[in-house]
Amino acid sequence: MTNSSDPPEGRVRLAHGAGGRAMRELIESVFLEGVSDPEARAMGDAAALPLGDRFLVVTTDAHVVMPAFFPGGDIGRLSICGVVNDLAMAGCCDVLALTSSVIVEEGYPIEALRRIHRSMQLACVEASTKIVSGDTKVMQKGEIDGVVLSTSGMGLADRVIRDSGLEEGDAIIVTGTLGDHGLAVLSARHALGLEGALRSDVAPLNGLVRAVLARAGSELHAMKDPTRGGVTSALVEMAEKARVSIVVDAQSLPMSDAGRAAAEILGIDPLMVANEGKALIGVARGAVDSVLAELRAHPLGAQAACIARVQRGVPGEVMLDTGFGTRRLVERDDTPLPRIC
Amino acid sequence: MNGLERLEFRDVARGRALQERLDQRLSESNQTVTVMHVCGSHEQAFARYGLRARFPKALQVQMGPGCPVCVTDAPEIDRAVALAERGYRLLTYGDMLRVPGANTSLADARAGGARVEVIYAATQAAEIARGTREPVIFFATGFETTAVATAAVLLKDPPANLFVLSAHKWVPAAMEVVASSPETTIQGYLAAGHAATITGYGLFEAFVARHQRPVVVAGFEPLDILSALLLLVEQVLAGKAEVVNAFPRSVSQAGNQRALRALFRVFQMGDGDWRGIAHVPGGDLCLSSAFAAHDASVQFSADLDAAPRRLPRADAAQCRCGAIMTGRLTPKDCGLFGSSCRPDTPVGACMVSTEGACRIWYEHGQHEVSA
Numbered sequence: 001m002t003n004s005s006d007p008p009e010g011r012v013r014l015a016h017g018a019g020g021r022a023m024r025e026l027i028e029s030v031f032l033e034g035v036s037d038p039e040a041r042a043m044g045d046a047a048a049l050p051l052g053d054r055f056l057v058v059t060t061d062a063h064v065v066m067p068a069f070f071p072g073g074d075i076g077r078l079s080i081c082g083v084v085n086d087l088a089m090a091g092c093c094d095v096l097a098l099t100s101s102v103i104v105e106e107g108y109p110i111e112a113l114r115r116i117h118r119s120m121q122l123a124c125v126e127a128s129t130k131i132v133s134g135d136t137k138v139m140q141k142g143e144i145d146g147v148v149l150s151t152s153g154m155g156l157a158d159r160v161i162r163d164s165g166l167e168e169g170d171a172i173i174v175t176g177t178l179g180d181h182g183l184a185v186l187s188a189r190h191a192l193g194l195e196g197a198l199r200s201d202v203a204p205l206n207g208l209v210r211a212v213l214a215r216a217g218s219e220l221h222a223m224k225d226p227t228r229g230g231v232t233s234a235l236v237e238m239a240e241k242a243r244v245s246i247v248v249d250a251q252s253l254p255m256s257d258a259g260r261a262a263a264e265i266l267g268i269d270p271l272m273v274a275n276e277g278k279a280l281i282g283v284a285r286g287a288v289d290s291v292l293a294e295l296r297a298h299p300l301g302a303q304a305a306c307i308a309r310v311q312r313g314v315p316g317e318v319m320l321d322t323g324f325g326t327r328r329l330v331e332r333d334d335t336p337l338p339r340i341c
Numbered sequence: 342m343n344g345l346e347r348l349e350f351r352d353v354a355r356g357r358a359l360q361e362r363l364d365q366r367l368s369e370s371n372q373t374v375t376v377m378h379v380c381g382s383h384e385q386a387f388a389r390y391g392l393r394a395r396f397p398k399a400l401q402v403q404m405g406p407g408c409p410v411c412v413t414d415a416p417e418i419d420r421a422v423a424l425a426e427r428g429y430r431l432l433t434y435g436d437m438l439r440v441p442g443a444n445t446s447l448a449d450a451r452a453g454g455a456r457v458e459v460i461y462a463a464t465q466a467a468e469i470a471r472g473t474r475e476p477v478i479f480f481a482t483g484f485e486t487t488a489v490a491t492a493a494v495l496l497k498d499p500p501a502n503l504f505v506l507s508a509h510k511w512v513p514a515a516m517e518v519v520a521s522s523p524e525t526t527i528q529g530y531l532a533a534g535h536a537a538t539i540t541g542y543g544l545f546e547a548f549v550a551r552h553q554r555p556v557v558v559a560g561f562e563p564l565d566i567l568s569a570l571l572l573l574v575e576q577v578l579a580g581k582a583e584v585v586n587a588f589p590r591s592v593s594q595a596g597n598q599r600a601l602r603a604l605f606r607v608f609q610m611g612d613g614d615w616r617g618i619a620h621v622p623g624g625d626l627c628l629s630s631a632f633a634a635h636d637a638s639v640q641f642s643a644d645l646d647a648a649p650r651r652l653p654r655a656d657a658a659q660c661r662c663g664a665i666m667t668g669r670l671t672p673k674d675c676g677l678f679g680s681s682c683r684p685d686t687p688v689g690a691c692m693v694s695t696e697g698a699c700r701i702w703y704e705h706g707q708h709e710v711s712a
Contacts, residue, residue, distance in 0.1 A: 011452065015685045022685050190461065251353070267695075269389070323353035324360070324563050325391030327705045332684070 019228030020331040045086040048160040055160050057092035060152040070188040072199030076116035080123035083153040084204040089223045091161035093210035095129035101150040106141040127204035164241035165222035166282045172308040173281045175301045177254045182273030183262040198258035203277035208300045215294040222282035230272045232329045235318045245313025250322045254305045350562030359567035367399040370578045375526050377668050379405035380533035381696025382561050388705035390563045403668030406515040409483045410436045410694030412615040417508045418442030421480040423648030425455035432466050433480040435459040436694045443651035463490040470503035478637045482508045485539050488626050489600040492607035506637035509626035518621050520552040528577045534560040534588040541596025545584045553582045560588040617663025662689035665698050672699040
């Protein structure tokens with residue numbers, strides 16, 4: 001609803017940042033205005049530019065998370081992993097370099113900045129990459145909430161993987177338990193005092209993806225990381241772009257005990273919640289067992305499971321088979337968890 | 342077992358067996374049975390587990406006035422908006438933020454600079470009030486379940502600057518309205534297990550005697566719901582009208598007496614308009630006069646009287662929330678559903694609340710169920 005005092009096109013709402021339809025509409029109506037480049041218009045998480053017989057893959061990601069420190073990670077680790085994973089999902093596992101901008105509020109504790117920086121460095125080591133350039137800005141107290149990080153990254157890939165490459169008959173594998181990041185952040189934000197081992201899954205996936213790409217080769221058809229909007233949003237986008245239908249088997253969805261308990265207590269659908277260390281991988285049916293074996297041999301893929309199948313059906317439709325019945329998975333237009341990544 | 346649904350009350354094999362028995366009973370009888378649930382959490386569970394996709398064709402399960410957010414009337418929202426816009430600090434549950442009043446919501450008021458904060462428990466309202474000297478107004482909503490929590494706060498030495506603007510409602514009063522309607526086709530009622538945990542199932546005995554329609558109290562896991570539906574359908578087919586407690590692990594005959602005593606020390610029943618439904622005698626829970634010092638409608642009556650009257654937005658007249666909440670229509674019968682009325686641009690309250698029928702149907706893709 002609008003007030004009479006509102007400007008004609010309204011104002012930015014939180015829903016515009018939730019990763020769903022409202023955000024795509026904002027991007028299309030504002031940021032893609034006058035933009036004809038097909039790579040930009042594809043609205044992928046990373047762009048791939050031909051460079052000789054290879055591709056230069058570039059991406060950028062801003063991070064505002066409340067609280068900045070949460071069980072299992074912090075905004076620094078998130079900022080590195082977010083970019084590394086966007087590159088990895090495009091098939092770029094060798095990350096040449098990152099850049100990082102820090103915007104910080106006057107009065108912010110320098111010790112907290114040090115902690116953030118240390119965890120960025122550690123994440124870079126895990127991802128075998130480095131930050132080669134940076135920028136620092138300080139805003140007046142109250143003009144920004146704590147700290148905002150913006151990170152860009154680039155690397156080379158021999159073959160570009162798209163989130164649009166699903167084929168009829170494919171299976172979809174998820175690399176581990178679902179919902180841990182969003183639930184851990186939500187629990188920390190509201191000091192819900194949930195006991196147990198609920199921790200964010202934030203981790204760089206390029207090592208895991210490199211192993212899978214080497215094993216599956218051309219039988220790996222599509223990849224996407226289920227961040228904002230969770231598995232639901234990611235699968236809907238994959239199904240829409242590939243013009244296929246997806247059926248998810250609820251019984252096969254991997255969850256940690258702590259994540260399951262938190263989702264139950266909070267009444268939140270874990271399929272709608274952000275993950276920061278998971279990938280959805282579409283592979284040819286025949287490659288499922290070997291890809292699962294490869295994933296499960298890696299520490300970040302121990303809980304990997306095949307969760308869905310791709311079929312002809314209604315293009316863009318994602319169904320959940322609960323065992324008791326079926327329902328369609330639909331993206332949210334708002335977010336139950338604002339500002340989690 | 343790995344998976345979301347490994348709990349005992351989500352056992353798929355048992356669920357299938359119950360579904361088959363339900364099918365069998367109805368096909369043997371060759372009748373159509375229409376029942377109603379009066380709880381948004383039941384609709385949520387139907388949607389979450391895709392249960393409607395496997396309901397027998399001969400079974401109609403209609404949605405009743407089971408969402409406290411949805412039945413909060415536009416003038417009640419307008420009163421909360423008015424207090425927030427006059428500069429008072431207003432706290433409420435998250436679901437209430439975007440519920441449209443006549444032509445604006447608390448979220449709109451907040452975007453315009455009003456201080457509206459979301460809380461998760463009534464106790465937070467008291468904590469916040471204790472941390473400040475300015476008046477703190479808690480716009481309190483919900484059925485008997487959350488009303489008890491509000492009552493508990495007001496009974497436990499509440500800070501003098503805490504005020505409650507009550508939009509709490511009493512569900513049994515609305516069931517009475519539905520059952521008394523001459524046009525009703527409802528043959529039995531599925532009662533909400535959490536509300537009945539407070540009120541006790543004994544509360545429904547007089548209702549059943551009066552209307553000669555069975556009531557089965559149901560929990561919220563798939564097996565709870567399927568077994569309760571089976572018990573309800575069997576009663577209807579046998580021409581019986583009894584109260585059956587199908588959620589005995591939580592619900593007793595007398596209910597939670599301590600909670601009920603707290604509830605009725607703080608609140609008294611008042612007549613009120615429920616959005617889209619009707620005037621519901623005894624449906625509103627108003628603060629009793631003993632708590633007038635904390636009653637925002639008393640303490641801020643001058644502010645409320647001074648607030649400008651709001652005119653409804655143009656498409657509000659096409660909203661079918663009322664018919665949907667009384668089981669006469671389903672969301673997809675409404676022309677606005679999914680087009681101009683969506684969770685990000687709600688016209689009616691049923692599209693706002695996570696317990697609202699329209700929102701549930703929209704988000705769980707119920708508008709395009711394939712069996």
